[in-house]
Amino acid sequence: MGVAGLLINCYPIQFFANVQFVLGNTMTVIAAVLLGPWYAFLTAMMASTGLMLIWDSPHVYLFFGLEALFLGYARRRDIYALYADAAYWLLIGAPMVYLYVVFLMDIPPSHLGFIISKQGINGLIYTSIASLLILAIPKLWFLKDKVKDRHRRQLSAQLTYFFTLMVTLTLLFTALIFNFYFLERQQVMLKQNMNEAVAHLSISAQNYIDNHQIVIKNTANQLGLVADKPEKWQAILSNLHQSYPGFISMLIANPTADIVAASPASRLIKQQLPEQDINIKDRDYFIESFYNHRLFISSVFLGRGFGNDAIIAMSAPFYLDQQHTQVAGIVEGSLDLTHFSHIDQVNEYTDDESIVMVDEQNQIIYASEKLDLKPLSQFNFAVNKGVYRANLELINIHNTTSIVPEYMYAHRELNNGWTVYILKEFSPLLKLAEEQMFASFIMLLVSLLCTFYISTKLSALLTVPLEAVANQFSQAYSASGKTSAIDDNSPREVFSLYQRLAASKQQLIAHQVELEETVAKRTAELEKANKKLTELVDRDALTGLYNRRYAERKFSELLDFCLQSDQAITVVVLDLDLFKQVNDNYGHLAGDECLRNVSLLLQKYFKRDIDVVARYGGEEFLLILPLSNTLHIEHHLNGFREALSQLEITSPEDKQTFKVTVSIGAITANADYEIELDKWIKVADDNLYQAKQQGRNRTIINIITD
Template identity: 45%
Template sequence: MLKVSQQHLKLSALLGLIGLLINLYPIPLFGNVQLVLGNLFFVIVAILLGPWYALLCAAISSIGLIVSWSSIHVFLFFCAEAMWLGFTRRKDIYALYADIGFWLIIGMPLFYLYATNFSELPQSHLSFITLKQGINGFICAALGSLAVTVFSGFWYLKNKVRDKKRRTFHAQLTYSFTLVLTISLLSSALVFNHQVILKQQESLNQNLHDSAVHLGQATEVFLDTHKKAISNASQWLSLSQTDISGWQERLTKLHESYSDFISMIVTDSDARIIAATPLELLGSEKVKNKSFSVKDRHYFQEAFYKQQTFVSPAFWGRGFGTDPIVAISAPIYNGSDSVQAAGIIEGSLNLTSFVDIEQKNLVYEMQSMILIDENERIIYASKSLALPVLSKFESVESGKDYKTSLQLINLYNLNNPNPEFVYTNYQLNNGWKLYIVKPFSPLLKLLETQYLTTFTVLLLSLIITVIVTRVISTRLTDPLTMIANKFGDKGHKNAAAYHIDEESPQEFLTLYQSIKKSKQELISYQLELEEKVAIRTFELEKANKKLQSLAEKDDLTGLFNRRSAESRFKTTHNLCLRSDEVMVIAILDIDNFKAINDTFGHQGGDQCLRAIAKSMKLFFKRDSDVISRYGGEEFLLILPMTNPDMVEDHLNEFRLQIKRLVINPPNEETEIMMTVSIGAIVANANYSKLLEDWFRQADLNLYQAKNQGRDKVIVTKPPAPSDFNI
């Protein structure tokens, strides 16, 4: 029967709660892929306490993932993993090796089956997500094992799980190398893969943008060219003196010049067709008898009544056929009447012409084009998308929970949260919109390949590590025995004379003899070493003093930094307190410093900071004055033993000096003029022994100076507290 230890139970629950908190915030990698680190705590519990406590820890820590992922599958998988690690630990199997076995044999196959049957993940995502689960498990197992190894003194627990047999040196060395190698390789691979994916996203965004611009501009040029052709043709026909019966010939010649029009017509003022091409498709009798009317068509109404060149939305043609078309129309006038239109000329664009535009301008692989009109109807879509022309364009933004800079969209399964395409769009001048889309799955395939490569390299590295570390351990132990035997001249006889236990290994006995014989030489070396250490210690002390000096100064201005100023306040305050002297704490702040940075850049701002620092050193030049850069554009002055009646004039004199200061920033023609606001407090040293109290009053005065229009000095002289106690 399992005996429950309260100590083990509390530790398991505590580590489970820590894991729960960490699992509430998984680390996003790419898309909806996240790295989970809270599981390393049940790995620690499995190694130290066995399967049942590991199960408790895993159950608690999995709650964090259930909350963040809204999926209960993690409870099943991670509890099974914890139990597996706990039972294999009792078999003296290292946790990392056991975890690799779990995910290869049980974890990844089961997760793949679960995701296939019970999740909405598309098939293209499954391999990558499954592989990521395994790699996540390896990272947690390696980190947990390393924590147990490195902090072995921390895990002092009664009745914890122990090895049944003492492990060999080469086994321990191999496992240590494997842990370090696994963590290093997987961590670097994650960072590298993350950087690669970021670059891929940037490149893909740029490629999509370039394609959208090229195709959008090419489409606009195509439409403008044919729009201009119709407009010019309307002017040409309006100025023509030829009888209407002669327009048929002119229209036929015009159509020959613009083959992208599938058909062209001319109507009279009653919207009846009086000329058409190709004539054989409509029928010459219909044209001759004026029996075909287009009065109900938008392209007639817009061109005839509004008297403008009009590009229609896409619609189904009639008369010449039932092809989807876009009509471009313009009014025609009689030569003598330029006010009232006499009819229209119209050309029906062949939408298959957009295939040529796509092929000429779409240079990147796997990208597709969708062109929609102002009514959200599809004018053209790449063949690979299989979107019917003139159908309603339906799409939905997807991947809202994905960590990516890409714009993601679904065109088919609108309710699926997993994205189908990456996209960008381009707004045409006439209100049409052009989409460039690329399948999202190739990005996952790329990441899957990278992870698979990492996984393969990891397995190969582990095999090589086992072989190499065995060789290294043999090379360490065998020469040690040989050297010990070589320097031991009495062998292992009379072990008690050397204070060595009879059961100790021969190598230790022989090595002890050798060390004893070399004792005098070691003493001599020790004295020499101590002399060298003394010299080095002296040099180190000098270097430390120099480093301490550097640590007290601000790199940019050369003034004391904040920490140094706070330290020197205590010394200065004690000096003034003993001599019952007055001291001043002043805060100086550059007015509108952000505007200086925005106008002249950070180099200009840095030049202003250095200039003020130089002026402060020259103006406040007593040895006892403490001048420091307290943070950003704020400076702190500590002025001991000061005449209280002269403080405000003294600070105003410095304020005016800064106001007159002219700074010429590099590569700029404009000079920088700046002002400062100063808030100060002057009081006897027994006002307060805390810098915070002095600083608070000076800061209030600075705030008041800023509110009164800046470029001011405000000094207060609070009464010293009568009950101050040192």
């Protein structure tokens, strides 16, 4: 999930400005809900690496790592992810974003609200998607150590949360799509308006320049008619300047570059002081017009002599002859740049826009006053290509290194190489987006509260009748004497369920009575059968004695009994002597009869309730005799042995009689001698072997007193 989150976060969804939605964090929320805080933290670190590669900002590890831990611990407390994430961004995330932007980022304070609300909405989006994926497709998450709910959730809470998720996602996407298209439309309109404004201003400026070029050209032609009469030049120049006040000043210079006429004339009088230099041979407008014989428009420069304003000079030569071979002088007009201020003020598009006009050398001819740019200075700017997404051209002119754009702009170049810029502040558009985002957030919050209230009421319509139905059939509730009727407001399906359950309850009671009677009868029969089965299982079928399994099982109980009273216990192994000869001489039926007679005699001699007499296998028998008297046990065993040797046994087939003897091996010791029966039998069996070796029909016993 961490790798998937990393890959998704490498392609954040651009919305507007610096708003980018990161859906890779959906995997972090899924890990937090299903696996707890530390798996979620690991997932967040991997997913945030994708954002680190794109944004190159380590804050993503802090913000989203803390979010993962917060959601994981909230899950352990059975808090739903959407509620927990909203609390995180409200209480922790938003303050951290504020501090990070203020102290570590070069972003104006006016952008703070937009950035913080964007982060919160972004968190709600991927948390809602993750929660919906978990609820909608639970079979997808086959994870081993999934976090379990500590308490079973109420149906009403689950329904409310599901409705809240659906409404949250629906409203979020609806609001975002609406805001996206609204902002797109605003940008299209702004771009269109700015293009129209720059077109209008460029046409006005071009016409202004063209008209004054024509004036200079016509003036040169008129002066050419009286080129040999210098005394008329001043009158012509003054009359012409009165008709075209777009020039700050106008002048006429002779071939030696001395100013011989000027308008206003008062300026020429002032310049005739001895200390003043009124020669313009070093000026481009004289050189280009006089020597190159052409109409010339200068770059912006600082005037001298006739004023210290920033001006643009237009000049043209006039001639003494019709063949234009001999220059009589040049006529020059200093263009009034304040005219562009007038254009700026009367322009219908300039209420919230600014104008910058530069010449072909990128020197500022005119700039709107609010831009605080000085004429004649270089127009330095940087086209913003940072993280702010917009369909407009963005520019920075005051802080060219900032990632935050200052202005949107449009520009157009004039025929003479000048360029007109229209600038519009970017912050109002961002403010509009912030208002839209904030309005969406408020709408979402109000809708969530309404949804929570309505879904609670809707779930109550289902859960309250169901609880009433459950109470009707609860024994504890019935015993308390309370009643919870299913009224007319209950849904039809719930009322039908109640009727069917009531009918089923009556049938169940009837069946229960019948079943109890049957169970009692069957229980008695079963107990009788179990008792008989137990006897069959624990008894030897031929002799009626206990079998080996019973003796081994019973030994532990008898041993514990003797341990409590500190008494001795005797384990005896008996084996009939030469029993094979009985089968060979008298037949197997005689052998079976022999075993039955021996068993009857054993039961006669060892008849205490606590004595265990068992057939150990074949012609071997096992005796377990608790509470043994060490002084008399050997005598008692020999008594049995002698009685058996005197017993006459009749063969069932040929009625022949015969006798058998028995060899006995035994051990008598305190109960704490050994807890395992096999150890006792081993000693008794060794003694039995010695009895056989010593001639049979004898008893060998070990009596261990210590």
